[in-house]
Amino acid sequence: MSEGTQPIVGIIGMGDMGRMYAKRLKAGGVESIYVCDKPESYASLKQEFEGTGIIPLANGHQVSRISDFIIYSVEAAALPHVVKEYGPSTKIGAVVAGQTSVKAPEKDAFEKYLPPDVGITSVHSLHGPSVTTEGQPLIIIHHRGSQSNVKMVEDIFRSFKSRYVYLSYEEHDSVTANTQAVTHAAFLSMGTAWRNSASYPWETARYVSGVEVVKVNITLRIYAAKWHVYAGLALLNPDAQIQIQQYAKSATELFKLMVENKKQELEDRVWEAREKVFGWKRDQEPEPSSSSDPHTHSKSAAGTGIETGIRDPILLSEDILDQFSLGSKPQESTNSTTTTSTPNSHLSLLAMVDCWSKLGIRPYEHLAVAGTPVFMLWIGVAEYLFRQPALLSSAIQAALSDRIHRPDDIEFVVAARGWSECVSFGNFDLYKRRFEETSNFFSPRFEEATKLGGRMIKAIQDLQAGKRTAGQPNIQ
Ligand SMILES: NC(=O)C1=CN([C@@H]2O[C@H](COP(=O)(O)OP(=O)(O)OC[C@H]3O[C@@H](n4cnc5c(N)ncnc54)[C@H](OP(=O)(O)O)[C@@H]3O)[C@@H](O)[C@H]2O)C=CC1
Numbered sequence: 456m457s458e459g460t461q462p463i464v465g466i467i468g469m470g471d472m473g474r475m476y477a478k479r480l481k482a483g484g485v486e487s488i489y490v491c492d493k494p495e496s497y498a499s500l501k502q503e504f505e506g507t508g509i510i511p512l513a514n515g516h517q518v519s520r521i522s523d524f525i526i527y528s529v530e531a532a533a534l535p536h537v538v539k540e541y542g543p544s545t546k547i548g549a550v551v552a553g554q555t556s557v558k559a560p561e562k563d564a565f566e567k568y569l570p571p572d573v574g575i576t577s578v579h580s581l582h583g584p585s586v587t588t589e590g591q592p593l594i595i596i597h598h599r600g601s602q603s604n605v606k607m608v609e610d611i612f613r614s615f616k617s618r619y620v621y622l623s624y625e626e627h628d629s630v631t632a633n634t635q636a637v638t639h640a641a642f643l644s645m646g647t648a649w650r651n652s653a654s655y656p657w658e659t660a661r662y663v664s665g666v667e668v669v670k671v672n673i674t675l676r677i678y679a680a681k682w683h684v685y686a687g688l689a690l691l692n693p694d695a696q697i698q699i700q701q702y703a704k705s706a707t708e709l710f711k712l713m714v715e716n717k718k719q720e721l722e723d724r725v726w727e728a729r730e731k732v733f734g735w736k737r738d739q740e741p742e743p744s745s746s747s748d749p750h751t752h753s754k755s756a757a758g759t760g761i762e763t764g765i766r767d768p769i770l771l772s773e774d775i776l777d778q779f780s781l782g783s784k785p786q787e788s789t790n791s792t793t794t795t796s797t798p799n800s801h802l803s804l805l806a807m808v809d810c811w812s813k814l815g816i817r818p819y820e821h822l823a824v825a826g827t828p829v830f831m832l833w834i835g836v837a838e839y840l841f842r843q844p845a846l847l848s849s850a851i852q853a854a855l856s857d858r859i860h861r862p863d864d865i866e867f868v869v870a871a872r873g874w875s876e877c878v879s880f881g882n883f884d885l886y887k888r889r890f891e892e893t894s895n896f897f898s899p900r901f902e903e904a905t906k907l908g909g910r911m912i913k914a915i916q917d918l919q920a921g922k923r924t925a926g927q928p929n930i931q
């Protein structure tokens with residue numbers, strides 16, 4: 456690349472993320488963008504991108520030969536063979552990145568198949584293709600080559616207005632196992648449980664309000680997306696299995712305490728997890744943003760040593776959550792199965808906080824480094840339940856005595872164990888089958904839920920942004 460000229464950007468893989476990148480980079484002022492998908496898609500890509508300034512080429516060899524910065528944006532499981540094929544054609548002195556959600560296989564493939572004169576400065580946008588890039592974390596992994604390559608990558612993505620987060624390959628997989636893999640395991644399990652109960656949660660009045668809205672909408676959002684994205688980051692991330700297994704173990708152990716009616720043990724375990732994760736003493740309700748919030752003075756992300764600065768609590772309110780109800784809120788009725796006030800064990804959330812506690816995960820610190828919108832919402836609802844002692848007590852009480860939700864809880868435990876086992880087998884076909892069985896069950900509601908999920912994510916981001924502009928501490 457000669458001095459003063461813009462780098463030529465190449466994208467291999469024009470699926471959802473590749474397209475989003477190409478369009479946003481073009482709109483952001485990158486002059487030359489060459490892209491390709493599989494050779495059989497060349498003709499249709501050419502037609503689709505005619506007149507846009509984004510130039511489709513026949514294959515990854517052509518993109519690699521001409522580009523100064525090449526982004527592989529293909530399925531995680533396909534990446535090694537795609538890099539093996541096109542990597543040797545990479546232009547001398549170019550810089551290569553992968554959009555892959557899991558970096559261990561990407562690192563291996565790049566080291567193995569890229570010529571030694573090629574730099575490796577990888578990226579990962581921590582959000583889906585339909586979410587704004589603005590304010591979202593964009594992880595930059597500088598692995599090989601001149602430090603000036605980092606500046607080039609930063610300049611290329613400047614128009615995204617994302618928040619750059621600098622990690623190593625290993626730190627990336629450790630943080631995303633904590634933020635993404637285990638969070639997805641929770642939502643996938645809820646979906647499987649509902650499917651196996653043959654019940655659409657929005658048809659059951661007890662699921663329409665508050666915390667349930669997030670559970671249902673995000674579950675549907677995940678099942679509406681591509682299975683390989685979730686399979687890749689769960690099955691190929693060496694750190695993810697431990698987290699997913701602990702989540703299933705937490706759900707199982709809590710459930711056993713429930714059915715054995717071991718009140719004291721269950722209470723002690725839940726309140727201890729609350730203190731360990733959130734720092735709030737038993738029965739103590741923290742003031743908003745008070746110094747008793749442990750996460751408001753955290754300094755480094757657990758396990759990474761990365762300085763994170765300060766993070767606000769999320770402080771979701773019932774009012775915000777209810778704006779996104781999937782059904783209409785029923786009137787209080789004498790039939791307890793149809794009232795919104797029926798206490799719920801919230802086993803999926805009790806298990807999540809127990810799992811964070813057992814693994815020493817500090818969710819706010821990971822959120823500050825590499826939080827996805829889904830993870831932020833999930834912490835938001837966990838915080839909502841655990842912040843208010845009365846609400847948490849009523850969940851524990853329901854866990855011990857309520858019989859209405861118990862069948863759902865059984866299904867949930869079985870589902871969490873099933874996902875954990877599936878991940879431990881490392882079998883993509885099995886994962887796909889499990890995913891698609893549930894995804895087909897929910898598909899009639901995808902369009903609506905995806906829109907609602909998008910609005911919910913925007914609302915929580917606006918809430919956070921509003922707090923920051925109101926003078927509360929920011930994470931940067
Ligand atoms: N979707 C998301 O929310 C996010 C995804 N990611 C990561 O980004 C990557 C891409 O994901 P996403 O865009 O969603 O997935 P898609 O399936 O939409 O896109 C992947 C594209 O790569 C193409 N491809 C496969 N092999 C080749 C090849 N040899 N040459 C050229 N193109 C090829 C695929 O073609 P075909 O369909 O024919 O196989 C497909 O069009 C994944 O690694 C994912 O983990 C990261 C952040 C968010």
Ligand SMILES: O=C(O)C(=O)Cc1ccc(O)cc1
Binds near residue numbers: 555580583
């Ligand atoms: O926010 C989430 O967890 C999502 O589900 C969207 C997503 C999927 C894969 C990524 O690598 C990054 C973000």
